[in-house]
Amino acid sequence: MEGKEEDVKLGANKFPERQPIGTAAQTDKDYKEPPPAPLFEPGELSSWSFYRAGIAEFVATFLFLYITILTVMGVAGSKTKCTTVGIQGIAWAFGGMIFALVYCTAGISGGHINPAVTFGLFLARKLSLTRAVFYIVMQCLGAICGAGVVKGFEGNPKYELLKGGANFVNPGYTKGDGLGAEILGTFILVYTVFSATDAKRNARDSHVPILAPLPIGFAVFLVHLATIPITGTGINPARSLGAAIIFNRDAAWDDMWIFWVGPFIGAALAAVYHQIIIRAIPFKSRA
Template sequence: MSKEVMAEAEHPPAKDYHDPPPAPLLDLGELMLWSFYRALIAEFIATLLFLYVTVATVIGYKAQSQDDQCGGVGILGIAWAFGGMIFILVYCTAGISGGHINPAVTLGLFLARKVSLLRAVMYMVAQCLGAICGVGIVKGIMKHQFNAFGGGANSVAAGYSKGTALGAEIIGTFVLVYTVFSATDPKRSARDSHVPVLAPLPIGFAVFMVHLATIPITGTGINPARSFGAAVIYNQHKPWHDHVSVFASHRSCSAKLCFVYLLRWIFWVGPFVGALAAAVYHQYVLRAAALKALGSFRSSRSN
């Protein structure tokens, strides 16, 4: 074996990328930064625009296809509306807030220590408020059609069980959050200079593909803010019931009870479980974060 080969074996080449340090768990210093509030505004406006365009597309399709089954954009057009808007908005806001536009994405990035707990919670609040305002604008513009065609609210379709709907939401969100991790991986960004520019494209396509698969089951949530905003403005029994605890009876489901049990059911639990699974899979299986940490610990002990 030549000396060069032996030297390379003893000293492996240095990494051509650098993983950013983990975000602090609770960074109160962010409250003093204008960039933090600018990011919150960006998340609010982006989610507002997302819900306005997509819910208006859903309502418009239902209104146009009421008398003509071939009228309107169809399910394919609805899926394109959701995927296309995510592509546009992630592209516009990625440099400001990271372009989350989804509490499940925010949770996944928090679990991977990409954002602090404070930022994650405030992002989720901004996203939910933006979703409510976006759907509210749709109702203000087309109130009759909004009330007549379900307000774009997610609910479990007839013929599907709650368990099936929950599974669809988990898998759909896993696909989305896994794509977010892969598209923004610093390892790929360092080796393919075009990856950061194209990152919004695979994320938008992931949303598009998941909608094609799950629109017939749940109307496709995979975004708790999207489902929450539509349910708040539409404010009818069926969409709210699918947000609340499985133990809540149909007759006793009032608005107050729905808020009490809000975080327990399909359109929150499904996306959050999917985001958790995607974060664990990418960080601890594909990127082997646990093994790297263990190796670093052993190396420091030996020194």
């Protein structure tokens, strides 16, 4: 056991360029709280890495919408549910894609793929306002393009019949039910993001940055299992907006506020809970 401490130190420094969502991993043995990101960082606008990160968010959200909306429409369009992957398959498609895409893009943009995640990390001062706004714009554009490709594959009559995979509050549930489901679902997701990418944990356990996409994807899977019957599960404003814009019917817009307000409230609550209660950041000295 004599060399165990050295082995742990070596493991923690093995992947120095790996960046989990929202913040870089700490590799020092004595952990120090990273300083908050500036509200506005002019130097970002002249940096290629800034635009590369935005492109990564665009492509990731595009692929996310392409796979997940096609899966939703495949289930909805089948004559017998026994021949489809069903609700469980839809949940796996959303969770599995988040797992894969976070793994692919975490080292470039942080792998947000969701305006609510970006908003929560911004509130926690993990990224600047400039970057947060840029990410959200690119995520929404990627979602619109992904949903557009799905419409091209499905053809107009079938696409209209299946309602474009858009989010609605389902019959039998009130708008309050839908809002509550979106708040709680997004809270679970963003709380998992904070916990899985906690820089303090990354400093102590070298495997945490590598495994971070797994609990995040699994959280998305579980939330979908619970809330697909209520709202079809949004918890991602870009996903809801992209499908609604391409479908472009009144029914898709009636409940759109729920799929923005709910996730943003859930993300804010998760940020406050993790930063103030779990990590007690305001009560620690940054000296």
